[in-house]
Amino acid sequence: MTQILITGGAGFIGSHTCLVLLEAGHQLVVLDNFANSSPEALKRVARLAGPAAAGRLQVIEGDIRDPADLERAFAAGVAAGAPIQAVIHFAGLKAVGESVAEPLRYWDVNVTGSQQLLAAMVKHGCRTLVFSSSATLYGYPDSVPIPEAAPIRPINPYGHTKAAVERMLADLVASEAGWRIASLRYFNPVGAHPSGCIGEDPNGIPNNLFPFISQVAVGRREQVQVFGGDWPTPDGTGVRDYIHVMDLAEGHLAALEAMLAGGDQLLTLNLGSGQGHSVLEVIEAFAAACGHPIPYVMASRREGDAAITVADPAEAQRQLGWQTRRSLKDICCDGWLWQSSNPNGYG
Ligand code: NAD
Ligand code: UD1
Secondary structure (H helix, E strand, O other): OOEEEEEOOOOHHHHHHHHHHHHOOOEEEEEEOOOOOOHHHHHHHHHHHOHHHOOOEEEEEOOOOOHHHHHHHHHHHHHOOOOOOEEEEOOOOOOHHHHHHOHHHHHHHHHHHHHHHHHHHHHOOOOEEEEEEEHHHHOOOOOOOEOOOOOOOOOOHHHHHHHHHHHHHHHHHHHOOOOEEEEEEEOEEEOOOOOOOOOOOOOOOOOOHHHHHHHHHOOOOOOEEEEOOOOOOOOOOOEEOEEEHHHHHHHHHHHHHHHHHOOOEEEEEEEOOOOOEEHHHHHHHHHHHHOOOOOEEEEOOOOOOOOEEOEOOHHHHHHHOOOOOOOHHHHHHHHHHHHHHOOOOOO
């Protein structure tokens, strides 16, 4: 059993990962300021994990930018009988459009927040980290599938902050021995836990395709706008690598265990399925899952979009023995169960 600090553990990916970690027997301290999440998510995680996980999930409301809050989180580990041995760092802001409008806030939370966290880790002698990076830092890829060695060319402030943290981590690893860091570049995380009890609960109008479709399916919104029918793809709509959030959560467990078991390293890995699906394919698959058609209209292209982004996931399989197991059908069935059982999210 390892004591792990999970920043942003109440969020979409964090909550699913907390469940997987509890089921694997780990002990968790979550630090979250609930800027984009609800404490209810972690109550449900504790319920899903059941009596076997009793007492292994501590939740601290606090901000990664505040050294006093980080101190409280590290102290909570000690108080529970085991110092924090590793950190999974999810906390951050992730809306591309918002990052264009408020770049300083994005640099503050994503970059300064990461720097404060790393300083606290140094102070407490904890040098094992799994970091939430993003495929957004590939920008417009030269070719697909995209390997980790592809050029880093972010096209918006959000992407720049992820690239900056990856740079910070590389500098840190070069500066002293002892660091074991996995930087995970997620493609398009979607879906929900198969219980339908936890899932994605975006604030306001969703920016991303999958939550938008879910809200149309449940009657919260009228129709999906398909951003472009003239892309150089088989059906003319954008193609993405959608990864079930439970596959992603299992990828974090695999990365964490590899870091804890291995020597000093900086491992940078794509987490994706390697399969691309078009917007129309996702709409059709969701309609099949919910049992009724999803109304949509064709609209113009969204600024900043690429035609196709698909991961080359071979390195994650080689390094971690991990690959996705769930299909687009699983993604839509689980996403629909979550949305239909919780039409207003965590409420
Ligand atoms: P999310 O918004 O659901 O979760 C982020 C969590 O961090 C939230 O619970 C939020 O309250 C918390 N948080 C934000 N600022 C904080 C702060 N200053 N201090 C403490 N907690 C704070 O997002 P998610 O989808 O779960 O994403 C998790 C991470 O993965 C993020 O770093 C994001 O950039 C990255 N990522 C997400 C996607 C995606 O499509 N969801 C894709 C690539 C990378
Ligand atoms: C977006 C972000 C990316 C971020 C990721 C996860 C942009 C340009 N990219 O990726 O940086 O890491 O979310 O948060 O914002 N689509 C529609 N109608 C919609 C919404 C989307 O047709 O209402 C299309 C898009 O054009 C795209 C596909 O659906 O082809 C997926 O879009 P989305 O879910 O927003 O993800 P990405 O653009 O891949």
